Amino acid sequence: MARILVLFAHPTLEKSRVHSQLIRQIPIQQNITFHDLYETYPDFHIDIDREQQLLLSHDIIIFQHPLYWYSGPPIIKQWLDLVLEHGWAYGANGTALTGKVTMQAVTSGGSFDSYNPGGKHKQKLPEYLAPFENTVKICNMDYWPPFVVHGTHRISDTDIQLHATQFKQMLLSLAADRISAAERAGCFYMNDLFPIPSTIQS
Numbered sequence: 664m665a666r667i668l669v670l671f672a673h674p675t676l677e678k679s680r681v682h683s684q685l686i687r688q689i690p691i692q693q694n695i696t697f698h699d700l701y702e703t704y705p706d707f708h709i710d711i712d713r714e715q716q717l718l719l720s721h722d723i724i725i726f727q728h729p730l731y732w733y734s735g736p737p738i739i740k741q742w743l744d745l746v747l748e749h750g751w752a753y754g755a756n757g758t759a760l761t762g763k764v765t766m767q768a769v770t771s772g773g774s775f776d777s778y779n780p781g782g783k784h785k786q787k788l789p790e791y792l793a794p795f796e797n798t799v800k801i802c803n804m805d806y807w808p809p810f811v812v813h814g815t816h817r818i819s820d821t822d823i824q825l826h827a828t829q830f831k832q833m834l835l836s837l838a839a840d841r842i843s844a845a846e847r848a849g850c851f852y853m854n855d856l857f858p859i860p861s862t863i864q865s
């Protein structure tokens with residue numbers, strides 16, 4: 664069994680349509696930890712020791728957040744800046760995180776098609792996640808494809824629930840070590856491994 668840490672960051676959860684439903688589907692089991700960063704640190708005073716201990720006691724770290732200006736909400740940046748210390752997470756003796764896995768579970772207002780060279784956002788969504796991917800790799804961690812829900816402004820409640828179930832299936836599979844390297848390598852988004860009805864227009 665893999666130990667999963669979900670680092671959740673949503674500054675306006677009370678207005679959320681999608682993440683509010685995704686987090687309801689996070690399985691309650693011993694090897695999955697849900698950690699709400701805005702709830703824990705409303706003043707942004709991040710407890711570095713606590714966060715580092717959490718990282719050490721888990722195998723797969725999932726940053727779950729909405730896409731904000733092609734990045735994440737600011738507490739994610741604060742967390743990265745403070746917790747990934749030189750000499751601990753990176754640098755000559757910074758090997759604490761070696762071999763761990765990181766991925767992102769993100770939602771975007773823009774549709775899948777709009778994240779393309781010919782679309783409004785010009786680039787594929789994972790390209791916007793490159794600074795995050797490179798940061799993780801500098802810290803000797805593997806970076807796996809993201810779980811993504813597109814088109815959050817137009818998506819129906821039914822389709823949100825389908826994605827929430829898909830999210831749950833992914834977490835259960837990750838926790839049970841059921842996703843092979845070959846399967847991962849073959850997917851653009853982690854969602855691809857957990858097909859849902861094609862009625863979704865996102």
Ligand SMILES: Cc1cc2nc3c(=O)[nH]c(=O)nc-3n(C[C@H](O)[C@H](O)[C@H](O)COP(=O)(O)O)c2cc1C
Pocket residue numbers: 678679680681682683729730731732733734770771772773774815
């Ligand atoms: C400050 C802000 C910046 C945003 N930037 C982007 C963006 O760069 N790209 C995008 O596709 N959507 C963007 N959005 C839309 C959000 O990603 C979208 O509202 C969110 O994923 C919906 O999830 P929720 O229902 O859980 O809040 C932005 C929204 C806000 C409030």
